[in-house]
Amino acid sequence: MRRGKRIKQAGAENDPMGFVRMVAVSATGEHQRKEVHSGLLAQLLGLLPLRHDEDQDWITGVAEALSRALGGPYRVGTVEAAWEDEVLRRARERLAVELG
Numbered sequence: 001m002r003r004g005k006r007i008k009q010a011g012a013e014n015d016p017m018g019f020v021r022m023v024a025v026s027a028t029g030e031h032q033r034k035e036v037h038s039g040l041l042a043q044l045l046g047l048l049p050l051r052h053d054e055d056q057d058w059i060t061g062v063a064e065a066l067s068r069a070l071g072g073p074y075r076v077g078t079v080e081a082a083w084e085d086e087v088l089r090r091a092r093e094r095l096a097v098e099l100g
Helices: 003-009 019-034 038-052 056-069 081-099
Strands: none
Touching: 019 038, 019 056, 038 056, 038 081, 056 081
16 A cells, blocks of 8 residues: 555544544645655655545645645645646655755
């Protein structure tokens, strides 16, 4: 099982609506804005590709957390696939730099 999938499933029975997980994802993005922790960034990156298996709110939340981690804004208006793809590209570039 992929690491991102384990994070998504952790505690699912106690958080059926996913609110606690979304708060944790959001807080991780905010933390990454000020700190360099490639492990956390890698875990966030591992969550976004699950978008085909998840609902749009989860996708948007993870993409926003990545955007915040990269110093960007929360989304404004509707989320477009192009915005998500750009956030994912920038996050991968940052992770590559952090890992050297």
